[in-house]
Amino acid sequence: MRTGLLGGSFNPAHGGHRRITRFAIEALGLDEAWWLVSPGNPLKPKKGMAPLAARLKSAEVQAHRAPIVPTAIEAELGTRYTVDTLRALKRRYPKRDFVWLMGSDNLAQFHRWKDWRVIARTMPIAVIARPGYNAAAMASPAMAWLRQYRVSAASFRKRGTTHFGSTPALIFMAFDPDPRSATAIRRDDADWALRYRGIPVRDRLTFRQIPRYNPQGEAV
Numbered sequence: 752m753r754t755g756l757l758g759g760s761f762n763p764a765h766g767g768h769r770r771i772t773r774f775a776i777e778a779l780g781l782d783e784a785w786w787l788v789s790p791g792n793p794l795k796p797k798k799g800m801a802p803l804a805a806r807l808k809s810a811e812v813q814a815h816r817a818p819i820v821p822t823a824i825e826a827e828l829g830t831r832y833t834v835d836t837l838r839a840l841k842r843r844y845p846k847r848d849f850v851w852l853m854g855s856d857n858l859a860q861f862h863r864w865k866d867w868r869v870i871a872r873t874m875p876i877a878v879i880a881r882p883g884y885n886a887a888a889m890a891s892p893a894m895a896w897l898r899q900y901r902v903s904a905a906s907f908r909k910r911g912t913t914h915f916g917s918t919p920a921l922i923f924m925a926f927d928p929d930p931r932s933a934t935a936i937r938r939d940d941a942d943w944a945l946r947y948r949g950i951p952v953r954d955r956l957t958f959r960q961i962p963r964y965n966p967q968g969e970a971v
Contacts, residue, residue, distance in 0.1 A: 752782045752783065752846070752847045752848070753779075753780065753781045753782050753847075753848045753850070754781065754782065754783055754784065754785060754844075754847050754848065754849050754850070755772070755775055755776060755779065755781045755783070755784035755785070755849075755850050755851075755852045755877070756784070756785050756787060756837070756840070756849055756850070756851050756852060756874075757771075757772055757775075757784055757785070757786050757787065757852040757853070758786075758787040758789060758833060758836070758851075758853070759786070759787070759788070759789060760788075760789055760800065760806065760933070761786060761788045761789075761806045761807075761809060761810045761821070761933070762799075762800055762801055762806055762933050762937070763801065763805070763806060763809035763810075763933060763936060763937075763943055763944070764786070764788075764806070764809040764810035764812070764813040764814075764821070764933075765809075765813060765931050765932075765933060765936055766813065766931055767929045767930075767931035767932065768786070768810075768813060769813045769814065769817060769819065770929055771852075771854070771879050771926060771929065772784045772786070772817070772819055772852070773817060773818075773819075774879070774924075774926060775852050775877060775879060775924070776818060778877075778904045778908065778924055779850060779877060779904060779907055779908055779922065780907075780908035781818075781850070782818065783818040783819065783820060784818065784819050784820070784852065785819075785820045785821075785822055785824075785956065786810050786814065786819060786820070786821040786822065787822060787824065787825060787836065788803065788806050788807045788810055788821055788822065788823045788825075789825055789831075790803055790823065790825055790826045790831070791831060799937065801943070801944035802944065803823055803826065803961060803962075804947065804950075804952050804961045804962060805944035805947040805948070806944075807821055807822075807823050807952050807954070807961055808947040808950055808952045809943075809947065811952065811955075820955050820956055821955065822954050822955065822956035822957065823954050823957075823959075823961055824840075824954065824956055824957050826961075827954075827957050827959060828840075832864075832865040832866075833851075833864060833865070833870055834864070834865050834866040834867075834869050834870050834873070837849070837851065837870060837873045837874060838873060841873065841874070849874045850874055850875045850876070850877050850922075851870065851873075851874055851875070851876045851877070852877050852879065853876065853877075853878055853879070854878070854879050854880075854881040854884065855878055855879065855880050855881045855884040855885050855887075855888035855923075856881050856883075856884040856888070857878075858878045858884075858888040858891060858893060858894060859884055859887040859888040859891045860891070861891065861893035861894075862891060862892040862893040867893060868896070871897060871900070871918065871919040871921075872918050872919055873918065874918060875907070875917075875918060875919075875920040875921070875922065876897070876919070876920070876921050876922070877904075877907075877921075877922040877924060878921065878922065878923045878924065879924050879926050880923070880924065880925050880926045881926075881928075882928040882930075897919060897921045898921075900918075900919040900920055900921050901921045901922070901923065902920055902921070902922055903922070904922050904924050907920070907922050
């Protein structure tokens with residue numbers, strides 16, 4: 752199974768996440784993608800972060816009838832940094848070929864991530880263009896190092912598992928602008944998480960029941 756991994760807060764998940772993921776699946780010839788709904792992003796403030804159960808449920812809604820599996824597996828693994836998560840996933844699922852998916856906004860700050868070069872050596876990285884971030888991404892310290900490892904999406908798809916075993920590998924994919932963002936959704940609907948209050952949510956990958964909390968962090 753060739754599996755894309757898209758990490759993030761998904762606070763909340765929205766149609767833009769679904770659209771770029773389906774684009775990546777098609778462009779790279781993947782079988783499916785997993786959305787890694789983070790228990791807590793070390794690079795993002797905790798203020799304004801909805802409970803994990805609400806964010807995972809919003810991801811389930813957006814992934815409906817698509818080859819996308821939302822999961823909070825990082826909560827089970829006990830990892831917070833991407834490098835640790837990816838290592839753990841490769842150990843747990845040795846028969847899967849993984850590719851890390853991220854937007855160009857993340858590539859622009861990739862050099863700030865813990866052991867980012869180790870991440871690049873762990874699995875191929877596919878970067879999806881995002882309006883307003885592409886120039887910074889191309890000029891970033893990480894891109895200066897990764898540039899020599901660039902391959903086209905067409906080549907990656909054609910060679911399949913050959914490229915999965917050859918790292919570092921960077922695929923930069925152009926994508927039609929999508930104006931949707933979680934920040935805009937929270938600005939327009941600050942109480943979005945209330946829609947999922949008290950609704951049971953089971954992780955489709957780990958089969959664990961995620962504790963239900965209201966937006967104030969109290970168990971329900």
